[in-house]
Amino acid sequence: MKRLPDTELEVMKALWNCEGGAARSDLEEALRDRGWAANTINTYLSRLAEKGFVSCEKRGKANWYTPLVSQADYLSFESSAVLDKVFGKSLKRFVASLARGGDLDDAEVDELQRYLDELKEGRK
Numbered sequence: 001m002k003r004l005p006d007t008e009l010e011v012m013k014a015l016w017n018c019e020g021g022a023a024r025s026d027l028e029e030a031l032r033d034r035g036w037a038a039n040t041i042n043t044y045l046s047r048l049a050e051k052g053f054v055s056c057e058k059r060g061k062a063n064w065y066t067p068l069v070s071q072a073d074y075l076s077f078e079s080s081a082v083l084d085k086v087f088g089k090s091l092k093r094f095v096a097s098l099a100r101g102g103d104l105d106d107a108e109v110d111e112l113q114r115y116l117d118e119l120k121e122g123r124k
Contacts, residue, residue, distance in 0.1 A: 011044045021066035
């Protein structure tokens with residue numbers, strides 16, 4: 001898997017939000033606030049198909065796009081890449097960076113602790 005440019009990732013997010021796939025017109029509507037022309041969205045969809053992220057099939061007169069990569073799989077890939085590249089695979093350094101930046105409040109720290117406890121329990 002390869003990292004997607006931000007524009008293509010925005011198209012994938014819109015597609016992931018349309019459970020089971022979407023017609024191009026639905027995606028154009030979902031991405032309307034971006035101000036992209038229909039041809040621009042079509043270009044991004046073509047690139048995503050070439051990269052193996054989406055499939056395209058003709059349904060009547062419309063093209064129907066289905067994600068071939070799940071959001072969870074892509075987020076896992078992207079998270080691992082950032083963790084590796086920026087933090088040397090150290091989750092502790094990543095969380096410490098968030099904490100130093102003031103990006104974590106007490107509720108988020110508690111949520112993170114509960115999640116870590118669940119992970120620990122699942123390994124027993």
